[in-house]
Amino acid sequence: MNSVISRSLTAIFLGVFVGTVLAPGLQAQEAAPADEAAALAVLQSGGDWNAMQNAFRQLRQVGTEQSVPVLAGFLGNEQWSHLAVYALEPMPIPEAGEALRTALGIVGGAPQLDIIGALGVRRDNRAVKALSGLMSSDDADLARRAAAALGKIASGDSVKALTQAHEEALDPKKLDISEALLEAAQIQVKEGKGRSAAKIYQALLAEDRPLFIRMGAFSGLAYADPKGTPERLIAALGGDGEIFRNVAVDLVAETSGEGATKEYVAALDSLEAEGKAALIHALSKRKDPAAHDAILAAVDNGEPIVRLAAIDALGALGTAEDIGLLSSLLAAGDDEAAATARNSLIRMESKDINDAIAASIGEASPAVRAKVLEVLDVRLAPQVAALAAEYLKDADADVRLASMQVLVQNGGAAELSATLEALKLATDPKENKAAARALNGVAKRAGETGLPIVLPALEGADEALKIALVEALGQVGGANALPPVATLAQGPESPVQAVALRVLSDWPTLDAAPTLLELAKSTTGGLHDAGIRGYVRLARSTEDAAAKGTMLDTAMKLANRKEEQWLVLSAYGTLATGESLAALTPYLKNAEVGNEAALAMIAVADAVRQHGDAGKVAARGALDTVMASTQDENVRQNAQAVMDKMK
Amino acid sequence: MKRSSSFQEMTRRSFLNSATTTLGGLVVLPNLISRRAQAAPSERMGIGVIGMGGRGMRVMESFLQQPDTQVRAVCDVYAEKRLAAKAKVDEFYGNQDCTAHIDFLEILARPDIDSVLIATGDNWHSGVSLMAARAGKDIYCEKPMSVALTESRAVADIMPRLGRIFQCGTQxxxxxxxxxxxxxxxxxxxxxxxxxxxxxxxxxxxxxxxxxxxxxxxxxxxxxxxxxxxxxxxxxxxxxxxxxxxxxxxxxxxxxxxxxxxxxxxxxxxxxxxxxxxxxxxxxxxxxxxxxxxxxxxxxxxxxxxxxxxxxxxxxxxxxxxxxxxxxxxxxxxxxxxxxxxxxxxYPPENHVRAFLDCVLTREQPVSTxxxxxxxxxxxxxxxxxxxxxxxxxxxxxxxxxxxxxxxxxxxxxxxxxxxxx
CATH class of the missing domain: 3.30.360.10 (Dihydrodipicolinate Reductase; domain 2)
Incomplete structure (x- = not known):
């Protein structure tokens, strides 16, 4: 995408915000520095809603024990209770907890739920007794919130209360408590209380608990009791529950444990094919090199699912020594294995991999050589261009084609001679076409340094080669590549002349402007058309506003047909100046080109409106002129849309 | 594609509807490709969309285009937006089956909704994600995940705890x-x-x-x-x-x-x-x-x-x-x-949405957990x-x-x- 579109994307995005942040007349209010005394004064004396809510927010940030009694006075207050909790919850002082606990037994409804939530977040162990009592409430929301808070507290006391309630409760309340126990155990694991957490998980793994609770417990147990983890995960990998097997794959990858990889590797032989494949997949995600040899051995496994898993795992764990094996699989007749091996070769990461892959090509079969080149191309291996140039002379056509394909995007000056030679030798049409494409790419990157090789080749070249060379010169561009192309373009009609004229018309650099202008002045249709098209294209692309204006003015004088005038008028739309608007205005009422002139003026107006007040004035003037002169509703709407942007 | 029994058994809601689930009832799932295959509407993953502003509508399109999903419900606090969303879904499927809700809890309570797309304002991303996880739904939630840090910490903790798949819309x-x-x-x-x-x-x-x-x-x-x-x-x-x-x-x-x-x-x-x-x-x-x-x-x-x-x-x-x-x-x-x-x-969301759905099917973790x-x-x-x-x-x-x-x-x-x- 070009930079103009890039800028447009950004502009479109910015429009979302810049245009709509605040309604007219509203001032953004930044938070004032927090001041406890001032905030307390507001709360104690009362104020309007804004002042009050602001005071609570300030105390949330800086309130001390002095603020607690005042805030406590608002707990249970229908209007302010939540903001009082909002202020008290994050205060790192015991007084805040005490105020919340006191209020817990007094208030009801939503304020009570807010307080329960805050006690949970504060992990207030002194609230356990009161919260435990609330779990038996008939109010399901209240009981659920109490259980959740106890789960967050995650102390010995809270877990004891939850466990007891869990034993006595029936679903759905039992489920709420199960979830709370899972949270308590998760917190305990983070705090290094694995033994306590493991007890919780073991209890929740009971057969009568729902699957999602058991899954949570199964996962948690892997972290709570790492010593027993490999054994449990291996059992799950070998079991018939796919979900537990998949969870186990992730856990094998994520859980640490010195020596665990050895346990997993040792278990491979004991598993059936699906479990074995899952474990290999898990080991590849674990990325412990200790599993490498076992995975390499599994490549020879008779079960396809195991074999593929092993080939895939080499992408993560393979070394340079495995390149030969993976390369040989690229063309071994097993499509799935070949695709997996290709993917693994592309994914392998250590620094010596590219060299190893490149080295493997010498011993490989032709089919493998072609695929290895492609793999190196995808890997962006720095050695791929030189290697491809070398294999342009390969006896096998597929290898030569693969080399040419690589060179299209990778070759440079160093590969130019070899590519040109390959083009000369390519007699098969498909290969000739591929070689010509390669030459284009290589010549483009070689730039002017390639001219001493390309230009002499024109001498005595046959028609097909000459066409390819002209195309290549068009990729190089610049003043030195131009003369032979210009000469051929103005020569007698022939396939080479036609290509040269097209290449000239598409010349990438301004050097071609004088030649194209001369062609545009020609009375010969083909020359004139190519000349004016190329000249306007160059004018459009130049960023020098003065040069662009001059070129477009000249082009307009030479534009004979309305289609040519459209081209020039449209290009004026890229020139954001008053001169451009002045040049366009006379054409607005022209029946044949008026719409193009109007659209160009709208484009110019859209650009100049962003250049301060003067730009806006100019833009409005241009848009008014367009709207006054046009009968076309689409044009009018476009003009109005730009006008609206200036409101 | 038949929605696997194990997939349904993953949710809290389905447990409440049928509290007899045991591991022994699980079936071995077919491979991912066949799981993605075009299925009858009743067999597809049920999707609920919460938050129908511009972003919600855009990402919902990605869900509509999938062969194995069925957008069954939309929700927005604005009548205009939720009705426009329902109209869009109904037009896509050629029926009137999509339900429109003010309250997202109604969507979370439905057993035929397996996953939710959360595209509310930032203020709600964590809150709805937590409620959805508790309801046993898998979640694709737009960014940013939270307004305050501890909110998204809670979301990050609850997902593995309850075995949920969560993909943040960092596409x-x-x-x-x-x-x-x-x-x-x-x-x-x-x-x-x-x-x-x-x-x-x-x-x-x-x-x-x-x-x-x-x-x-x-x-x-x-x-x-x-x-x-x-x-x-x-x-x-x-x-x-x-x-x-x-x-x-x-x-x-x-x-x-x-x-x-x-x-x-x-x-x-x-x-x-x-x-x-x-x-x-x-x-x-x-x-x-x-x-x-x-x-x-x-x-x-x-x-x-x-x-x-x-x-x-x-x-x-x-x-x-x-x-x-x-x-x-x-x-x-x-x-x-x-x-x-x-x-x-x-910055299209299509690949990210598809990756999420694949993870819902396989239970592997997505890239934006x-x-x-x-x-x-x-x-x-x-x-x-x-x-x-x-x-x-x-x-x-x-x-x-x-x-x-x-x-x-x-x-x-x-x-x-x-x-x-x-």
């Missing part, structure tokens, strides 16, 4: 030019990383706490103000508050420029730096940039002025650099790093606190607390308003 992790740039950084092709540049959303206001004059409350059926406010503190209604341009920089409902784009750009930096599960240890301001420095000295720099459209990033190492953005353009040094790479522009997205937005939140307090912050990414700064720590959380809870 640039599934877009080729960004993936390639990250690959260059992670594979060492740039050398030892030094600086990771993340663009802030340009042109946004600084975070404000503006109060607007009270206006008469519209009928709930037209606009449900209390449900829009959700877990944040109550305030009198004004029609400007719920507009995108207003709430996106308001302290109660969003984190302005840093979280708006940082949720994407910092996320990519975290990924490039292989620090998806941690964060910087120090934050400070330098000129107009916000710096976070990791313990190994690598810096993440929130700034403006990068190139290539919206959400650009730039990764700099000792041996090279790469810069890319939503235009699809990419530049690198040395140029050879790019080889023949060329990319389309744009809740933990990963939480860590990314944490960097943004701490940078915002640093900005708000006007002083450097020392950050402990293990305990997720500001070291020696209680005032800063208090800004990491916000007390939820009942009936919502963390």
């Amino acid at each position: 640039r992790r599934s877009i080729a030019n960004f993936r390639f740039a990250v690959h260059l950084a992670r594979s060492g092709k740039l050398g030892q990383l030094k600086e990771l540049h993340a663009e802030e959303a340009p042109g946004m206001k600084e975070i404000y706490s503006t109060v607007l004059p009270e206006e008469p409350l519209p009928p709930r059926e037209v606009f449900d103000w209390d449900r829009w406010l959700g877990p944040s503190p109550w305030r009198p209604y004004n029609h400007e508050y719920p507009t995108r341009g207003f709430w996106s920089a308001h302290v109660d409902w969003s984190g302005a420029s840093i979280t708006e784009w940082g949720s994407h750009t910092v996320d990519l930096c975290q990924w490039a730096n292989n620090t998806d599960h941690t964060g910087p240890t120090e934050f400070w301001k330098e000129a107009d940039r916000w710096i976070g420095q990791y313990k190994d000295g690598v810096k993440v720099i929130l700034r403006n002025g990068l190139r290539f459209g919206s959400c650009p990033v730039r990764f700099e190492g000792e041996e090279g650099w790469v810069e890319t953005g939503d235009s699809g353009e990419i530049e690198a040094y040395p140029k050879s790093l790019l080889g023949n790479k060329g990319f389309e522009g744009g 809740a933990e990963v997205a939480h860590r990314s937005i944490s960097v943004c939140h701490v940078a915002n606190i640093c900005k708000r307090l006007g002083r450097p912050i020392k950050w402990d990414p293990d305990t997720e607390t500001c070291i020696g700064d209680d005032e800063a720590n208090r800004l990491l959380s916000r007390a939820y308003r009942a009936p919502w809870y963390l």
Whole structure:
């Protein structure tokens, strides 16, 4: 995408915000520095809603024990209770907890739920007794919130209360408590209380608990009791529950444990094919090199699912020594294995991999050589261009084609001679076409340094080669590549002349402007058309506003047909100046080109409106002129849309 | 495709409907390709969409296009938006089956909804995610994950705890030019990383706490103000508050420029730096940039002025650099790093949505898990606190607390308003 579109994307995005942040007349209010005394004064004396809510927010940030009694006075207050909790919850002082606990037994409804939530977040162990009592409430929301808070507290006391309630409760309340126990155990694991957490998980793994609770417990147990983890995960990998097997794959990858990889590797032989494949997949995600040899051995496994898993795992764990094996699989007749091996070769990461892959090509079969080149191309291996140039002379056509394909995007000056030679030798049409494409790419990157090789080749070249060379010169561009192309373009009609004229018309650099202008002045249709098209294209692309204006003015004088005038008028739309608007205005009422002139003026107006007040004035003037002169509703709407942007 | 019994058994709701589930009842699932296959509507994964603004409508299109999903319900507090969404879904399927809800809890209560797309305002992302997880749904949630750091920590913790699949809508992790740039950084092709540049959303206001004059409350059926406010503190209604341009920089409902784009750009930096599960240890301001420095000295720099459209990033190492953005353009040094790479522009969510659905089917973890997205937005939140307090912050990414700064720590959380809870 070009930079103009890039800028447009950004502009479109910015429009979302810049245009709509605040309604007219509203001032953004930044938070004032927090001041406890001032905030307390507001709360104690009362104020309007804004002042009050602001005071609570300030105390949330800086309130001390002095603020607690005042805030406590608002707990249970229908209007302010939540903001009082909002202020008290994050205060790192015991007084805040005490105020919340006191209020817990007094208030009801939503304020009570807010307080329960805050006690949970504060992990207030002194609230356990009161919260435990609330779990038996008939109010399901209240009981659920109490259980959740106890789960967050995650102390010995809270877990004891939850466990007891869990034993006595029936679903759905039992489920709420199960979830709370899972949270308590998760917190305990983070705090290094694995033994306590493991007890919780073991209890929740009971057969009568729902699957999602058991899954949570199964996962948690892997972290709570790492010593027993490999054994449990291996059992799950070998079991018939796919979900537990998949969870186990992730856990094998994520859980640490010195020596665990050895346990997993040792278990491979004991598993059936699906479990074995899952474990290999898990080991590849674990990325412990200790599993490498076992995975390499599994490549020879008779079960396809195991074999593929092993080939895939080499992408993560393979070394340079495995390149030969993976390369040989690229063309071994097993499509799935070949695709997996290709993917693994592309994914392998250590620094010596590219060299190893490149080295493997010498011993490989032709089919493998072609695929290895492609793999190196995808890997962006720095050695791929030189290697491809070398294999342009390969006896096998597929290898030569693969080399040419690589060179299209990778070759440079160093590969130019070899590519040109390959083009000369390519007699098969498909290969000739591929070689010509390669030459284009290589010549483009070689730039002017390639001219001493390309230009002499024109001498005595046959028609097909000459066409390819002209195309290549068009990729190089610049003043030195131009003369032979210009000469051929103005020569007698022939396939080479036609290509040269097209290449000239598409010349990438301004050097071609004088030649194209001369062609545009020609009375010969083909020359004139190519000349004016190329000249306007160059004018459009130049960023020098003065040069662009001059070129477009000249082009307009030479534009004979309305289609040519459209081209020039449209290009004026890229020139954001008053001169451009002045040049366009006379054409607005022209029946044949008026719409193009109007659209160009709208484009110019859209650009100049962003250049301060003067730009806006100019833009409005241009848009008014367009709207006054046009009968076309689409044009009018476009003009109005730009006008609206200036409101 | 037949929806597997094991898939249904994963949810809390289905357990409540049939409390006899045991492992023995599981079937071996067919391979992923066949699972993706076109299925009868009743057999497809049921999708509920919560939040039907522009983003919700756009991402919903991705869900509509999948062969194995059926959007069954939409929800928005605005009547106009939810009815427009229902009309769009009904037109797509050629029936009137999609239900439209004011209250997202009605969607979460439905056993025929397996996953939800959450595309509400930022204020609700964590709250709805928590409720959805408790209801046994898998979740695709738009970014940023939270308004306060402890909210997304709660979301990150609950997902593995309840076995949920969660994909944050940081879809640039599934877009080729960004993936390639990250690959260059992670594979060492740039050398030892030094600086990771993340663009802030340009042109946004600084975070404000503006109060607007009270206006008469519209009928709930037209606009449900209390449900829009959700877990944040109550305030009198004004029609400007719920507009995108207003709430996106308001302290109660969003984190302005840093979280708006940082949720994407910092996320990519975290990924490039292989620090998806941690964060910087120090934050400070330098000129107009916000710096976070990791313990190994690598810096993440929130700034403006990068190139290539919206959400650009730039990764700099000792041996090279790469810069890319939503235009699809990419530049690198040395140029050879790019080889023949060329990319389309744009930031479509399609690949990211499909990857989420595949993970729902396989139960493998997606690329933008809740933990990963939480860590990314944490960097943004701490940078915002640093900005708000006007002083450097020392950050402990293990305990997720500001070291020696209680005032800063208090800004990491916000007390939820009942009936919502963390």
